[in-house]
Amino acid sequence: MKPMFALFMGVACLSTAVVGLSTTAALIMVEHAGAAWSGLPSAVLVLGSAMGSLSSGALAARFGRRLVLVLLYGAAVTGALVSFAGVLGGSVLALVAGMPLIGFGNSGAQLSRYTAADLSPEHRKGFALSTMVWAGTVGAVAGPALIAPAAARAEAVDLPALSGPIAAGAIVVAIAVVAVATLPRGLAVPAEGAPERERMSVRNPAVLGPLVAMVGAQLAMVAVMTMTPVQLHEHGQGLDVVGWVLSAHLVGMFALAPLSGWIADRWGGRAAILGGIGTLTVAAVTVIGAPDSHHVGIPVALFLLGYGWNLVFVGGSSMLSRDLPAAQRSRAQGTVDAFVWGTSAGASLLAGQLFGLGGYVLVGVAGGLCALAPLAVLARRPVVREPGEKAGLR
Structure with missing residues (x-):
């Protein structure tokens, strides 16, 4: 199985699995x-994603991304089985206990976009990682669609x-484990002699800019969407x-991800982020101006909200894949993802x-302010480039 296809699968x-399991x-x-208490499983899953992202970066830098992806997806299979046992036993405690492990698997899906970027040439990194974001479209469609037939089969x-949907989720994640197990051994392990323990700081301009932009976009998107x-x-x-x-x-969140990747490759991750901030701001203004318009205003606002988030997410991920020394990337990427999910x-x-x-309306105002806040950092933080890289690729 080719590496990019394995990652996509x-x-x-x-x-x-995550969409189906969290809904069920x-x-x-x-x-x-x-x-x-209906929101508790999703909240615990998100916290598991944050913890998984925080640890996955350091582990990937030491052992390579193939092994880490197998372990994270394997943890998700275990979590789904724990939740399945909880449903059979009538224990909501066991159901919730499996959710952090499923979140670990979700952090593996986030790690996959950086792995895809590592496997691609410099001028295609943005598009490569955007295809992994686009894979979320599959989950958005297939996850809810599996619930009814899986429930009928269980009955x-x-x-x-x-x-039934919990068991189906475990099976689907097991397929993910098999897919990533076909990746090349030692994928993205630092080269021998590389300073893999070189200190990484979030105050580094190459980290801080994407970090504040992605966190701001996440806050704006989640608040209004919820x-x-x-x-x-x-x-x-x-x-x-x-x-x-x-x-x-x-559709806004996932379907247009390849377009965001093309923008990041053509004009740079910073340009994609700025475009995303503008799109999120328009979405917030639409919410404020038409909070009762369920035919036009709110659907348009929610589409723009999703695509603005996508632009920032892909643009920030692209910068983290390009603007850091190789020895710092995995830790920085995991740390940023942990902040975003947290x-x-x-x-x-x-x-x-x-x-x-x-x-x-107040939620819309807060969302707009969260989206705009990163401009204060982006305006005074120049893009850091490694020697020999062309500015046009940013």
């Missing part, structure tokens, strides 16, 4: 613990219906409207508080 399978876990929590063999279904529900819209509005958002949990909680204080 792994990310597609992982994203499919939320439904199980509603049944057994009430709606107030057919006298198991709890919602145990409160959109609540806003639609409070204005009398049904699940059909909620579904297609969120579909527009997911902010997601906080953004969800904060968004609820803001919505309670000032409604959807």
